[in-house]
Amino acid sequence: MITTDHKADVLVLGAGPAGINAAVTAANLGLSVVLIDQNPAAGGQVYRPMPFQFTHTQELSDAEAIGAVQREKLKKSAVFTYFEHTVWNVTRDLRVDAVGPDGPRHWVCRALIVATGTTERVVPFPGWELPGVIGLAAATILLKSQKMLPGKTTLVAGCGPLLTAVAASIVEGGGHVAAVVDAASKQAWARGMPELISRPDLLWQGIKWIAKIKRAGTPILSASAIERIEPSKKNRLSVTVRPVDSQRRLITSARSQTIVVDAVVVGNGLVPSTDITRALRAEHEYVNALGGWIAKNDQLVRSSVDGLYLAGDACGISGAAAALWHGELAGLTVGYDLGKLDVQAYRALVEPVRKEFYKARKFGRAMGRLMAMPPQQVESVSAEAIVCRCEDVTRREIEAAIDEGAREVNQLKAWTRCGMGPCQGRTCGDIVASILALKTGSREAAGYFTGRGPLRPVSLEQITGTYEYSDIPIPKAAPL
Amino acid sequence: MRIDKNLKRGQQIVFTFNGENYLAYEGESVACALFCAGMPHLRNSPHLGSPRGMFCLMGSCQECVVTIQNRKVLACQTPVVNGLQVNSGTERDDND
Numbered sequence: 001m002i003t004t005d006h007k008a009d010v011l012v013l014g015a016g017p018a019g020i021n022a023a024v025t026a027a028n029l030g031l032s033v034v035l036i037d038q039n040p041a042a043g044g045q046v047y048r049p050m051p052f053q054f055t056h057t058q059e060l061s062d063a064e065a066i067g068a069v070q071r072e073k074l075k076k077s078a079v080f081t082y083f084e085h086t087v088w089n090v091t092r093d094l095r096v097d098a099v100g101p102d103g104p105r106h107w108v109c110r111a112l113i114v115a116t117g118t119t120e121r122v123v124p125f126p127g128w129e130l131p132g133v134i135g136l137a138a139a140t141i142l143l144k145s146q147k148m149l150p151g152k153t154t155l156v157a158g159c160g161p162l163l164t165a166v167a168a169s170i171v172e173g174g175g176h177v178a179a180v181v182d183a184a185s186k187q188a189w190a191r192g193m194p195e196l197i198s199r200p201d202l203l204w205q206g207i208k209w210i211a212k213i214k215r216a217g218t219p220i221l222s223a224s225a226i227e228r229i230e231p232s233k234k235n236r237l238s239v240t241v242r243p244v245d246s247q248r249r250l251i252t253s254a255r256s257q258t259i260v261v262d263a264v265v266v267g268n269g270l271v272p273s274t275d276i277t278r279a280l281r282a283e284h285e286y287v288n289a290l291g292g293w294i295a296k297n298d299q300l301v302r303s304s305v306d307g308l309y310l311a312g313d314a315c316g317i318s319g320a321a322a323a324l325w326h327g328e329l330a331g332l333t334v335g336y337d338l339g340k341l342d343v344q345a346y347r348a349l350v351e352p353v354r355k356e357f358y359k360a361r362k363f364g365r366a367m368g369r370l371m372a373m374p375p376q377q378v379e380s381v382s383a384e385a386i387v388c389r390c391e392d393v394t395r396r397e398i399e400a401a402i403d404e405g406a407r408e409v410n411q412l413k414a415w416t417r418c419g420m421g422p423c424q425g426r427t428c429g430d431i432v433a434s435i436l437a438l439k440t441g442s443r444e445a446a447g448y449f450t451g452r453g454p455l456r457p458v459s460l461e462q463i464t465g466t467y468e469y470s471d472i473p474i475p476k477a478a479p480l
Numbered sequence: 481m482r483i484d485k486n487l488k489r490g491q492q493i494v495f496t497f498n499g500e501n502y503l504a505y506e507g508e509s510v511a512c513a514l515f516c517a518g519m520p521h522l523r524n525s526p527h528l529g530s531p532r533g534m535f536c537l538m539g540s541c542q543e544c545v546v547t548i549q550n551r552k553v554l555a556c557q558t559p560v561v562n563g564l565q566v567n568s569g570t571e572r573d574d575n576d
Contacts, residue, residue: 053507392530422542
């Protein structure tokens with residue numbers, strides 16, 4: 001079977017809160033819309049459902065209920081969905097190549113909406129690569145979708161709202177949390193309070209989480225971070241924790257403590273996913289408070305590349321509630337640009353949505369600021385820490401390349417192989433650039449890894465699919 | 481450890497990792513089922529040979545690569561099924 005290009009007015013990449021709303025909004029305006037996601041069901045990470053084989057015997061939580069409503073809305077819409085499809089290539093003529101359970105599939109479209117969300121940032125320390133150490137976002141998936149605890153005893157570390165959310169879920173699930181290690185100080189939380197009050201319901205939720213953790217007797221170590229993790233007896237992990245300063249650097253003169261646990265959960269905030277916008281050479285800007293590099297946008301959703309649109313946290317950490325509105329904004333704007341709405345109708349529809357988006361992102365951005373990485377934090381990454389996990393590149397090797405004159409991350413990549421492995425620098429990119437920026441003075445000067453396909457590892461067999469030789473069209477030979 | 485409060489999982493199944501039997505339930509991913517069974521070590525890194533396991537659980541980091549039917553797949557994106565044979569994702573040693 002030789003695959004052909006499928007046509008759609010709009011392609012949406014990522015079926016999280018922003019992607020679902022963008023797709024449904026565009027479809028409701030009469031556009032043909034295709035929504036593609038790697039996962040088996042819609043919801044993204046934040047509204048990720050349980051596997052369909054699991055059944056609840058109690059009422060859904062608030063987040064689960066929102067996810068269920070979103071999925072129902074999508075199901076009732078005219079959007080064509082392609083789950084379990086991995087997008088491995090996107091080109092500037094708005095062509096998308098994916099592989100799925102039925103082989104390769106290609107689309108061309110008039111508008112491409114990138115709603116790919118975020119990846120998690122983890123500031124490296126010796127031992128972060130050990131089995132048994134997982135990301136904070138990973139822990140939320142483990143807990144809410146797979147319904148498992150990371151271990152009998154878990155240490156939860158990093159920063160942001162996920163810390164207490166994960167620790168409270170572990171306690172609720174019957175696990176023991178040895179400690180919550182929060183890089184943010186109590187003062188940093190207090191500074192975010194004016195915005196946090198904008199969502200009293202979420203603030204109250206957070207307070208309930210903290211109460212639950214404290215009732216379980218779990219210490220919350222504020223302004224502290226993991227210094228290193230070493231393997232301990234019986235497959236356990238020995239975690240050394242030390243206080244940090246306001247830039248979240250380890251205070252080496254302060255007393256450390258060692259805690260032995262079964263599993264460690266660690267995350268230092270979220271980084272917008274820019275692999276697709278970088279691959280399409282959209283213009284980007286560095287905004288620390290929004291998580292890092294983001295595609296520049298006009299009217300919130302149009303990128304610098306014709307036909308390429310942005311929705312949700314992929315263009316700046318603003319939270320799930322804001323992503324829902326941002327998705328709708330993207331859907332309406334694409335509808336206008338593709339001629340389904342005249343200017344009056346567009347303005348009338350877009351204004352209230354924009355207002356709600358601004359309101360919702362207040363809370364999300366306050367959380368974003370708590371999760372943003374102070375530029376000096378990476379000073380604490382020790383020489384022997386593996387920074388690039390795929391290629392095992394240590395801080396020492398990165399420093400050696402910088403000493404030899406590497407001044408831009410793509411040079412560092414070429415010299416050390418950091419960011420060259422199968423994850424394409426998604427895990428280390430933000431950290432490597434921050435380390436280099438200590439020398440170059442700014443993240444702008446340090447740059448970002450050039451985006452290139454394949455965006456995810458794929459085999460040639462997956463790309464070509466299965467076919468008969470007789471199916472291959474052979475062009476007429478040129479006259480001699 | 482599984483949280484079984486107010487929950488009914490899928491059918492119990494048996495799969496193998498490096499030839500050893502493991503119990504799991506339909507709906508679970510290979511990575512999570514092994515992690516839960518106390519087997520978080522899925523492969524060794526190609527350069528230093530250091531032990532690795534699942535990390536991001538969302539198909540981004542590529543750390544949980546395992547081998548199924550001679551193909552490299554992400555354990556976190558692969559559901560367990562009865563009789564599935566999974567092997568470590570360790571690359572062939574460069575010195576072989």
